[in-house]
Amino acid sequence: MAEVEVVGIRVLEDNDQPVMVLRVVGSTRYLPVWVDTVSAAALMSVVGGELEGPALTFDLFSKLLSRLGDPALSGRITGWDDGVYSAELVVDGEPIAARVSDIAALAFVRGFTITCPDELVAQLGVEAFEEDKDVVEEFKSFLDHVDPDDFEK
Numbered sequence: 001m002a003e004v005e006v007v008g009i010r011v012l013e014d015n016d017q018p019v020m021v022l023r024v025v026g027s028t029r030y031l032p033v034w035v036d037t038v039s040a041a042a043l044m045s046v047v048g049g050e051l052e053g054p055a056l057t058f059d060l061f062s063k064l065l066s067r068l069g070d071p072a073l074s075g076r077i078t079g080w081d082d083g084v085y086s087a088e089l090v091v092d093g094e095p096i097a098a099r100v101s102d103i104a105a106l107a108f109v110r111g112f113t114i115t116c117p118d119e120l121v122a123q124l125g126v127e128a129f130e131e132d133k134d135v136v137e138e139f140k141s142f143l144d145h146v147d148p149d150d151f152e153k
Helices: 037-047 057-067 100-110 118-124 133-145
Strands: 002-011 018-024 029-034 073-081 084-091 094-098 114-116
Touching: 002 029, 002 037, 002 100, 018 037, 018 100, 018 114, 029 100, 029 118, 037 057, 037 100, 057 100, 073 100, 073 118, 084 100, 094 100, 100 114, 114 118
Parallel strands: 073 114
Antiparallel strands: 002 018, 002 114, 018 029, 073 084, 084 094
């Protein structure tokens, strides 16, 4: 299993579709995850540290978990089907089906690990070398022009 972390949100130029970008920790491989605009806005507020006003759902959930004694948390991407990732939030060893974007936002706030099967990373991951600015720009261009249907099973 590969550990992944949220890098940020990109918006595809062609159709204004937000994509959450996950980086495989210790690697130059990235996983694009298409998200809705509400999830993208919530993730951008978390990553950008702009939490103001009433608590967002993930922030409220985080506060509730604290009040319940801080159970052990982890997240895992479990699969990919028809352009959609499946995932689980693991609470004290018990899995609960959840959206990857919700797990990512909560993981960012609570500091827990998200893992992804190596097979999915190999199948869906995109390689980009941070030292090579041209490759990073190529990856950004790829995100701007890619379609979820490009990732077939």
